[in-house]
Amino acid sequence: MSKFHVFCIIGKSGSGKGTQVELLKKKLGKTKHIINGDLFRAFIKLDNLLSKKTKKVVNSGGLPPAWLSAYLWQTEFLKPISAGTKAAIFEGTPRRIWEADILDDVSDYLFDQRSVAIYIDISDKEAKQRLLIRLVCKKCKQPVPYKLIKLNPKKCSFCGGGIEKRKDDDEQAILKRLTWFKTDVLPTVEYYKKKGRLVHVNGEQDVPLVFKELWSKLSKRLKS
Template sequence: MQNKKVIILLGPPGSGKGTQVRLLQEKFSFDCIGSGKMLRARAKTKDFTGKKIAQYVDKGLRVPTPIIFNMWMNRMAEIEKDTKNKGFIIDGSPREVFEAEMLGMALEWYVWDKTKKVVYLKLSEKEIKQRLLNRRMCQKCGRLIPYLVGFKDLKKCDKCGGSLIKRADDTEEGVKERLAWFKREVLPVVSYYKKKGKVIEINGNQSIKKVFNDILKELK
């Protein structure tokens, strides 16, 4: 049984989780277990489960945790066999306390629970709203362009040169709904991990580089 490092990255919408996941992957050559990505891939299959997941995803419904748990276990089994793999990042999960408990069971099964680090990017509600209402997305590659110094003045996508547009759900009402969901579902997960004394809290109201450097300091 290999000793893998595990990072669970939590934060409100607009906190830059995706950017930090990418930077951590580049730094440590870590894999990433992204529930959203796995669900979208599974939804493309034509069997019963794939079609069922597609129905949930299309309607914006949450796929039942046991289904996600099964995908975690399958992916972790692949990672466990990979002798070159040093660790992985959990992105997009857990989204409720029950999911956090199930994830804990999965990590314990592979004896990875003790190497787990929970990183929480903390951001004020005012900053969350400002970022979400002003960020843009590349129409060509889908890259999100954050409303931060070095990005907010871009006229084209810095990766592919595509045109920048506003996401359809980045509206006052859309942001309000996502904040309500975060408070209702994800904040209890943060509290759950805090009670276990396993949360590294990072000030998300900083530059991308400063946030990343703070995470690296805490992971040492």
């Protein structure tokens, strides 16, 4: 893989996007990983009117404005990329067609490449089941792997931090996110499909099998 590539990992909450990104990074080598959720978590720690309002919205299970999301990831993407970096991986972005258009414009301008979307597909039923039992690290906010939840872990396997349940993982907030995914994000998935730049993966398999399918399909694209 000699060219610089731009990948987007798209999927419902609970689809395991973060887990697959970590596996993909090991395969690709040095990458620039841009996580939409992390950008927002850092932003709401700022002491200003917009950050305080956004924090209130996010903590209540609501969705922050699309223009703010686009501003945050564009700002991060345009920061200097260190030598030897093989790819940029966006986790949870783009979420709307116009964001995908912007990402393609920037990628084309900087790297003569258009973004490729990897869609980790799970049903609403599966997403709800996963989210209702989801646990995350209090410190690094990484989700606890679902197979470990049954073991009732007390510490994060990534950083050793304490474990908690996310405040916005209640049934009402989950339903709101799933509805939003259908109305806003699925059209973006279709956008990539029509452009011939979509890798569709069954996310309801065991983690190793999900990645096996992902890498099998993606590596063929990288070789072409």
